Amino acid sequence: MGDLITALVIVAIGIGGLIAVLGGLYWLTRLFPTRWSERAKILIFLLPASVLMIVGLVVPAIRTVYVSLLDNNSKKFLGLDNYHEIFTTAGTRLTVINSLTWVLVGTTVTVIVGLAVARFADGMRGEKAAKSAIFIPGAVSLVGAGVIWRFVYDGPPFKVGLLNQVTKSLPGLPNSLGGDGLRSWFIERGLAGITPPSNAPGFNTFLLIVIFIWASAGFATVIFSAAIKGVPDSLIEAAKVDGATNRQAFYKVTMPYIRATIITVATTTTIAGLKAFDIIAATTGGNFGTSTIANQFFVTKFVQGRDGLGSALAVVIFILVIPVVVLNRRAQRRAEELMAA
Secondary structure, three states: OHHHHHHHHHHHHHHHHHHHHHHHHHHHHOOOOHHHHHHHHHHHHHHHHHHHHHHHHHHHHHHHHHHOOEOOOOOOEOOOHHHHHHHHOHHHHHHHHHHHHHHHHHHHHHHHHHHHHHHHHOOOOOHHHHHHHHHHHHHOOHHHHHHHHHHHHOOOOOOOOHHHHHHHOOOOOOHHHOOOOOOOOOOOOOEOOEOOOOOOOOHHHHHHHHHHHHHHHHHHHHHHHHHHHOOOHHHHHHHHHOOOOHHHHHHHHHHHHOHHHHHHHHHHHHHHHHOOOHHHHHHOOOOOOOOOHHHHHHHHHHHOOOHHHHHHHHHHHHHHHHHHHHHHHHHHHHHHHHHHO
């Protein structure tokens, strides 16, 4: 109890000291000439956030890049050898391909499902109930989503899951598609007798992406629904007066109007796909060819203790995020220009 009180006192003193310092600096800015006073006030309020960003983000990022150029003991300089290993070793190369698959398939389907539900549920009877139902999975943690879907995908030697029960009940379904109800969905990479190459994502990877879509579609639906309701009725009515159908009005008027929102949702979903870890850790653990860059980083860094290669995997994720952010910013600027026009 005494340690808790001591910790609370220290935190209170730290916060109080920070407030006192900022208050004192703010008071000093009032002594400056008017031209410099406003600039000084802006600097004071930006300074704490800037310091925290540098200490908590920039410095660790630079150190991670540096460590990625060293060996696994962070002693010998290897240059780009760790990156060469990522793209030449079959196992780690597959994690990169899997991550890109998560991004392409997961983002595309999430955006399409979100737009479809937001459009067709808009104005329907029971709209709130329908949107609440699809949003509920988004309130579940990704680890929880993985645990829930294990009850669906589980197969021998574990408990037989719901999907096996469904496929078993379908008459005439071949065993390669789960007709015997004994398929190990998480383990088997192939389907219907077709096994993908070792450097390509297996069918079990796409089953994990389904979980990601299930957990992400609700968020996309809510955002798209709010954006669609923000489209001025006058634009829709003008399009219909010119002879446009509901479908044409949606594609020619509504979608261009909410373009910035679509880009934002696609960007956040893409970044979430690149960081996919929770679902994999809660289901396959990255085994059976389902690992992604984020999962492989965790295993390499914290399980195997290979600092150099683990840091290189983290840098690869960062590099893949950069073009997404750049494209998002350009698309947002383009959308703003169209709206202004």
